[in-house]
Amino acid sequence: MRRLALLLTILTFPAPADELPVTGVVMSSSGLMQVDRGATLPADASATFHVPVEAVDDVLKSLLVRDPAGTVEGVRLPARDLAAEAFRGLPLKPDDFENRAALLNALRGQVVEAGGTTGRIGEAAETEKGLRLALITPAGVTSVLLGDGAEARLQDAALATRVARAAEALATARGEDGRLIEVLLRGTSPREVAVTTVLPAPVWKPSWRLVVPSSGSPSQARLQGWAVVENLSGADWDRVRLTLVSGEAASLHQPLYEPIRVPRQELPLRVAEGVRVEADTGPRPVPPPPAAEPMSRSRAYEAARAAPAPVAQAAAPALAAASAGRIAFTLPSPVSMRAGMTANLPFLDVELPAERVWWIQDLVARHPLQAVRITNASAGTLPDGIVTVFGAENAEAGAWLGDAEMRALPSGQPRLLAFGRDRDVLVTSSRHEAQRAVAASFRPGQVALKTLQTEELALAIDPRGARGPLLIDLPRREGARPLFPVQSEGDYGLRHRAALDGTPVTLRLAFEREAEQLVTIWDAGLGDPLLLSWRSIEVQPTLRRLPGGPGTLESLRAALDGMPPDAPGRDPLARLTESMAQARTLLDAFTAQWRAYATAEAALNRARAAAEDRSGAAKEEARRALNRASLEVEQAGTRADNAWEAWQRAVQGVLASTPR
Incomplete structure (x- = not known):
């Protein structure tokens, strides 16, 4: 397309200062990200940085400036609907910038100087020889042919400035999904300035690699934590300090960037009421009344192979700091990520006490679950995440055994992680209920019998030579007491621990409750x-x-x-x-x-x-x-x-x- 230089009043703006670089990022499991920026700024320089449009509300809510030797005068940024505000009151609309003829036609009646002739724009049209512009002058209508590189200059300087701003706003609105934030500062000397903002961000996603010992006596398992992190902050990270926070912080949003107008009651104008008269057309015959009408919703495989090389050591462990209701893992090395990139970063590598167990959750299942019982020996809570389980010894060495889910694990507490089902161990269950009287008392015409009602679950287990601990979860019975040892209680109900010695065994787990039976004489x-x-x-x-x-x-x-x-x-x-x-x-x-x-x-x-x-x-x-x-x-x-x-x-x- 041929170009037309539409020369407007030239505005000279100071070149924007370099954006304040990111120095640190704190990613929260609450769906927010704290971004720390900082640099040495000269006197009276502003701190500028870009953020995504959808993050502006949170920036306005959370912006924190640290300027030890200066004063904060405020924050400036383009309007929410930049193009709409720029075009307000102009005889133009965004579509008029599609080509030069449309732009000039939208400015009809405005005085321009083109090809040595000054006049008001009458009409513009593209021809084979160039743009033909009809100008209305005091002497009449003059046609000017403008070729490539020809100029047309608006004589109204104020209008020219507004058209230039509209063009700039249109380019910004079309080319960016972000906004440039400018923090206006006043200082007398260079100093270190830091800005902190809290932005919406994808939650960082922990995943775990657990290398477990073989069945037998309690041992140690190796737990490695990795974090999937996305940089959607709108800025590149160049060797920033990255901290991963796990907790449940309250997160609120308020539309601070959106113009809010309070609706008002509209008061009508009071005018004289019009008088309306229906013309009289004289009497008409009255028709007779009409007649009335009736109403009417993988099994884990084991690979016997040569012993693999030892698991690689992870990077230096993250520095973990725990406080009330949260734990923060600060990675030991700076992180560099371009905006829009995703990374998977190791943040934890610890040895935890572990024990391989069988676990029965479903009391009618034919085979028990394979599980490992780990205890968090670290100083802080380990966050929720998916766990990939690998074997460490014998035929399981280096083999993937299955996946498990780990819920948040506070320091010092145990967790059971089930990663498969052991089809070599057979389980058969049956239930039996009985009632017996244990005391009698007498009332007029009646005998009150105190009875004990027993509900028993029998589990016949054939471990086929395997040895080790078995954990069984049973639901609570309202008003009943268990007649078996209870290792722990939780959302799962009551947990019982037994030991399998390789031979078939029947475990009897009974509940007992008291009741009264009346016998009428x-x-x-x-x-x-x-x-x-x-x-x-x-x-x-x-x-x-x-x-x-x-x-x-x-x-x-x-x-x-x-x-x-x-x-x-x-x-x-x-x-x-x-x-x-x-x-x-x-x-x-x-x-x-x-x-x-x-x-x-x-x-x-x-x-x-x-x-x-x-x-x-x-x-x-x-x-x-x-x-x-x-x-x-x-x-x-x-x-x-x-x-x-x-x-x-x-x-x-x-x-x-x-x-x-």
Whole structure:
């Protein structure tokens, strides 16, 4: 495209000072990054540096200046919407800078001097010979042909300055995603100036390499920590001091860079209300009303190979400094990274006490997990991270065994890291529940049995010759106490430790809780059993509610059979059970007599009906049968009465054997 030099009023700006270099970076696990900058500045020089646009809010919030011999006068930076502010009030818009004809056409009416002619811009158009510019002069319209390198100069110096700033703002907005921050300083001599800012940044990501010993007695594991770091600060790092902080600091954001306008209530102008009149069109016929319508959700491999070379030594260890709720690892050597680069840097290399164990989390799993139990012997908390586990000895030497997750590990505390499943060790589980009475107490018409309910988990384990510790995690049972040794408690529940000696074994892990069982001797709703008449009740459905009735004796016998000999209340319970057994025998005898009575009564009813239906000699025979049936009912009733009274005497024994 042909170029046109649109000469505007030339503004001379001082060349910006070199950016304040980065001297130190502190990367936090909270998603923020502290950037320290510093240099020796001459008197009255400003401190400048670039930051990404999205970081300006945090810069304005956190900027800290250290100037021992100067004064801070403020901070300057371009507006948030730089182009919009630059074009405000201009007869231009950003699209007008696409070509020279569009720019001149947008400036129609402005006075320019071009090709020796001065006039107002009428129209501009590209032709094969160049740009043809129509100028309106006092004498009329003049056409000027401008070739490459020709000049057009705006006569309005103020407008020229604003157009120049708009062009500069447009170039800045299109070419940069950052803003230049200028800290205005006033000083009388050169001095060391430092600026600290806190910017949003990707969290640094720790990962771990753990070289574990083979199974057997406790030993040492080697833990190496590496940190993935991204430099998205917008500035190059040249031999900066890098610190990695792990903690949970509160992080807040506020839109300080965004222009905020408070909405206001708009008050309408009060004007005279217009008068509106609908013209009268005269009367019309009224139509009749319409009719109403109805509503209507890898196994770790082991490689047997030649022993590899020892693990390389990491760089000098980072300097770890712990404080309340945080730990900072300062790398021993300066770090250099260009803006936009990613690095993986070692920051820790320690020996930790370690022990290979089997670990059962899933109580129905067929094989246990392979795990290592490490203890943080360092001075500070080790942050969360993924752990890659390698073997150190024998067939595992140098082999990748699996991956694990390590949660934040405070100093002195242990962690279990599971990295695979051992398919050589077999586990089978089963559950059993039982209940037994351990004491008895007595209430009117009831026996209160204190019971112990046991829930047992049995784990049959065949280690196939392997030896070592086994850790088992079990969930807590509300209100129950474990009958096995508990090594520790945590979010995982209760942890039990056992030792496998190479031979099959069954581990029994039981919980026990106390409960109360009430056994009703008789139903108080029937009243006093000694005053109860069998003739006034429905016998069959009432039997279970009577002393000695079905169910009660069986419950007492079951409780007595499982109760320890020295259990409280056992002897009274034994006497009561014996009395209840006698009552049961007599109640069964009464039941038999009652059934005989019911049979006789049914026969009597049939005989009565027959006597009424017969006549003559047959009627006389029917009357004799009726008399016999009446006598049988009377005798059966007497036998039932006697059996009931015998049962009531047995009930007196039950009452006598029940403690008050």
